[in-house]
Amino acid sequence: MIVRDFNYLRQLCGAITVLIGMVLAATGTAFGQSYEEGRGAYVRGEYDRAYGILLPLAGQGNADAQTILGIMYDYGQGVPQDEVQALDWYLRAAIQGEPAVQYKVGDRYFRGIGTEQNYHEALEWWELAASGGHSDAQFNLGLMYYRGLVTEPDFIRAADLFRSAAEQENSYAQYSLAVMYSFGEGVTKDYTEARKWLEKSAKHGLAQAQFNLGVFFENGYGVTKDMETARTWFERAAAQDLAEAKSKLAGLDTSTDTMSLGQKAVESSETYTVEDIRTHFIRQEDWVLQQPPEYYTLQLVSVLKEQDIIDFIRVAGIEAESAYIRVMVNGVTHYNALYGVYNSYDSALQAANELPTSLRGIKPWARNFRVLHSMVDQP
Numbered sequence: 019m020i021v022r023d024f025n026y027l028r029q030l031c032g033a034i035t036v037l038i039g040m041v042l043a044a045t046g047t048a049f050g051q052s053y054e055e056g057r058g059a060y061v062r063g064e065y066d067r068a069y070g071i072l073l074p075l076a077g078q079g080n081a082d083a084q085t086i087l088g089i090m091y092d093y094g095q096g097v098p099q100d101e102v103q104a105l106d107w108y109l110r111a112a113i114q115g116e117p118a119v120q121y122k123v124g125d126r127y128f129r130g131i132g133t134e135q136n137y138h139e140a141l142e143w144w145e146l147a148a149s150g151g152h153s154d155a156q157f158n159l160g161l162m163y164y165r166g167l168v169t170e171p172d173f174i175r176a177a178d179l180f181r182s183a184a185e186q187e188n189s190y191a192q193y194s195l196a197v198m199y200s201f202g203e204g205v206t207k208d209y210t211e212a213r214k215w216l217e218k219s220a221k222h223g224l225a226q227a228q229f230n231l232g233v234f235f236e237n238g239y240g241v242t243k244d245m246e247t248a249r250t251w252f253e254r255a256a257a258q259d260l261a262e263a264k265s266k267l268a269g270l271d272t273s274t275d276t277m278s279l280g281q282k283a284v285e286s287s288e289t290y291t292v293e294d295i296r297t298h299f300i301r302q303e304d305w306v307l308q309q310p311p312e313y314y315t316l317q318l319v320s321v322l323k324e325q326d327i328i329d330f331i332r333v334a335g336i337e338a339e340s341a342y343i344r345v346m347v348n349g350v351t352h353y354n355a356l357y358g359v360y361n362s363y364d365s366a367l368q369a370a371n372e373l374p375t376s377l378r379g380i381k382p383w384a385r386n387f388r389v390l391h392s393m394v395d396q397p
Contacts, residue, residue: 053083060086065096076107084111085119101132112143117150124155135310141168148179156183157191164194165301171338173204184215189222196227200239209240220251229255229263300331301341303394309359311388314366315341316373318355318380327353334376345393356390357382 056071069090075083088107091100105126112119124143127136141162147155160179163172177198183191192215198204199212213234219227232251235244249270255263309315318340321327327342334340341356357373360366366384373380 053080056083057086060090060095065090069096076110079110079114081111081114081116081119084108085116088119088122101126103132105132112146115146115150117147117152117155120144120147120150121152121155124158128158135308137162137168148182151182151186153183153186153188153191156180156186157188157194160191160194165305166338173198175204177204184218187218187222189219189224189227192216192219192222193224193227193230196230209234211240213240220254223258225255225258225260225263228252228258229260229266232263232266300328300337303343305341306343306356306387306390306394309387311386311391312361313387314360314363314384315387315390316357316360316366316370316382317385318357318377318382320352320354322350322352324353327355331355334374336374336376343390343394356385360384 052071053075056068056075059065059068059071068086072080072083072086076087084107088104088111089095090097091104091107093099097103105123108119108123108126112123120143124140124147126132127143128140129135141159144155144159144162148159156179160176160183162168163179164176165171177195180191180195180198184195195205196212196215196219199206199208199215201207205211213231216227216231216234220231228251232248232255233239234241235248235251237243249267252263252266252270256267319327319330321330324342324344331337331340331342336357339358343354343356345352345354357377358366358369360369363384363386370382370384373382
C-alpha cells in the first residue's frame with residue numbers, strides 16, 4: 019500500500035462520472051440521430067425510453083450505447099440493478115478500445131463485482147487502458163507491479179507507470195513517485211526530485227503528500243530546512259484530519275515557548291525522519307481483505323502497540339513482503355504482522371522454513387486469509 023488513505027488499491031468513485039461524461043460527449047455518428055435520441059432521453063432521466071432506443075443499437079455494436087446500458091444496470095436506472103449485466107455491457111464496449119471502459123472492467127475484476135475476483139484479468143484490462151493513456155489505470159497498474167499482486171514486484175515498471183499518471187496530474191501517482199525517489203526504488207534516489215513530486219501532489223490537496231512535504235522541509239531533504247514552511251504543510255494535512263500531522267503539531271506546540279522552531283524540530287520527541295514515510299508502504303487491512311480467502315499467509319508476531327509492529331517490520335526490512343492488521347482479542351486491540359501470500363497450507367509451511375535472516379528465531383503461524391478476513395478490526 020502506498021499510503022493508508024488509498025485503501026490499498028485506490029477505488030475511485032469518480033470513475034463512473036468520467037464514464038458518463040465520456041459517453042454523453044460522444045457524437046454517435048455511426049448510428050445517426052437514433053443514438054442521440056437515446057442519449058438525450060438518458061440525460062433527461064427518461065430511462066424507459068432511453069433503454070428502448072439504446073438496446074437495439076447496443077446489439078448492433080454501438081459501444082457508446084453499450085456503455086450507457088452498463089451504467090443503467092449498474093445503478094438500476096429503468097432496469098433492475100444487475101452487476102452481472104452491467105459488466106456484460108461494459109465488456110462489449112471495452113473490447114472496442116475505449117480506455118475509460120477498459121479501466122472500469124479492470125476495476126470490476128479487481129474487486130470481484132459482477133464476476134469472480136481475478137487479479138490477472140484486472141491487470142490485463144488495466145494494461146489496455148493504461149496504454150490508451152488512462153491515468154487511473156496507470157496508477158492502479160503501477161500499484162499492482164509495486165506490490166507484486168500478479169507478477170513479481172517490479173519497481174522499474176511501477177515507477178514508469180506512476181510517472182505516466184503523475185504527468186497527467188494524478189495526485190496519488192505523484193505522491194507514489196515521490197516516495198520511490200525518496201528510497202531509490204525503481205529510480206535513482208533523489209530527494210530533490212522527490213520533493214518536486216511531493217509539491218505537485220500536495221498542491222492538489224493530498225493530505226499524505228502535504229504531511230511528507232512538511233517532513234522534507236523540517237529535515238532539509240532536497241530543500242533548505244524551513245520549520246515555518248514545514249508547519250504550514252503539517253497544518254494543511256491536519257486540517258484534513260491526518261492523524262500523524264495532528265500528532266506532529268501537538269509535539270511542536272508542547273515544546274517550550276523559549277525554543278525556536280528549529281530547536282523544537284531537533285529536541286521534540288515527535289521529530290520525524292524520511293524513514294517515517296516508509297510506514298505508508300506497509301500494507302494493512304484493506305490489502306488483507308483483497309486476498310483470496312482460500313490462500314494463506316504467515317503470522318509472525320502479535321503486539322499491543324501499532325508503533326511496535328511498524329518498528330518490527332521496518333527493522334526486519336520486510337516492508338515489501340509484509341502487512342499488518344488490527345484485531346480484537348478478548349476486548350483488547352492487537353496488531354499482527356503477516357508475511358507473504360501462499361496458495362496452499364503446505365506452501366506456507368515450506369516458506370516458514372525459508373524465512374530471511376532477519377526473521378530467524380521467529381516461529382510463524384500459517385493463517386488462512388478467510389479466518390483473517392473475519393478477524394480484521396477496521397478503524
